[in-house]
Amino acid sequence: IKEADIIIYDRLANPEILDMAKKDVKLIYVGKEDGRHSVPQDEINEIIYQSALKYETVVRLKGGDPFVFGRGGEEAIYLYDRDIKFEIIPGITSSVSVPAYAGIPVTHRGVTTSFRVVTGHETPNKKISQVEWQTFLNDETIVFLMGFHNIKLITRKLMSLGKRPDYPCAVISKGTTPDQEVVTGTLETIVELSKDMPTPAIIVVGEVVKLRDKIKWFEA
Numbered sequence: 001i002k003e004a005d006i007i008i009y010d011r012l013a014n015p016e017i018l019d020m021a022k023k024d025v026k027l028i029y030v031g032k033e034d035g036r037h038s039v040p041q042d043e044i045n046e047i048i049y050q051s052a053l054k055y056e057t058v059v060r061l062k063g064g065d066p067f068v069f070g071r072g073g074e075e076a077i078y079l080y081d082r083d084i085k086f087e088i089i090p091g092i093t094s095s096v097s098v099p100a101y102a103g104i105p106v107t108h109r110g111v112t113t114s115f116r117v118v119t120g121h122e123t124p125n126k127k128i129s130q131v132e133w134q135t136f137l138n139d140e141t142i143v144f145l146m147g148f149h150n151i152k153l154i155t156r157k158l159m160s161l162g163k164r165p166d167y168p169c170a171v172i173s174k175g176t177t178p179d180q181e182v183v184t185g186t187l188e189t190i191v192e193l194s195k196d197m198p199t200p201a202i203i204v205v206g207e208v209v210k211l212r213d214k215i216k217w218f219e220a
Contacts, residue, residue, distance in 0.1 A: 005055040045078040065091040098175030103216030120147015141206035148201040168209035173201040
């Protein structure tokens with residue numbers, strides 16, 4: 001970031017990261033908020049490419065990990081196809097960091113030995129969903145990213161497949177920031193409990209949610 005001539009950045013957990021950049025750095029915001037794309041992905045790809053032709057050091061800055069629902073793979077392939085060299089720096093995915101800040105471990109001995117990260121907002125033009133809902137009936141933790149606006153659909157779908165209405169669930173808004181909010185409930189109650197929460201927010205479903213009472217540490 002300190003060496004960048006141009007930074008093409010998303011909606012960040014902490015915008016103060018940009019304060020590390022040079023005074024004369026060029027900043028281009030291409031983030032997505034509440035399901036709205038400020039810039040279409042095809043245009044983002046081209047902005048990165050054209051920037052690479054013009055500037056010596058280009059930084060594409062994302063929140064979380066670029067390869068976990070971050071479309072980083074698409075951007076990398078776009079550059080590869082145009083003979084542009086690049087370096088990928090992994091990040092900490094919000095599917096793990098945000099629950100941790102809420103005091104919810106995604107795995108816990110004696111409770112669950114696995115967790116799954118699922119998009120809560122599939123591409124609208126898909127004819128068939130790629131989410132294998134019928135496999136969600138075991139006790140693994142499920143973390144839904146980008147799914148808050150579909151929370152009613154998600155909870156109803158899980159209950160229709162056999163998940164108990166009283167199965168633990170949490171919504172974490174603005175996780176890891178000073179404005180973090182956490183609401184816990186069940187599949188049956190979480191929609192009403194979280195209706196006024198701001199985005200971005202993630203949904204955590206699983207018995208591990210109950211551990212928050214003892215592990216929560218970030219909130220006063």
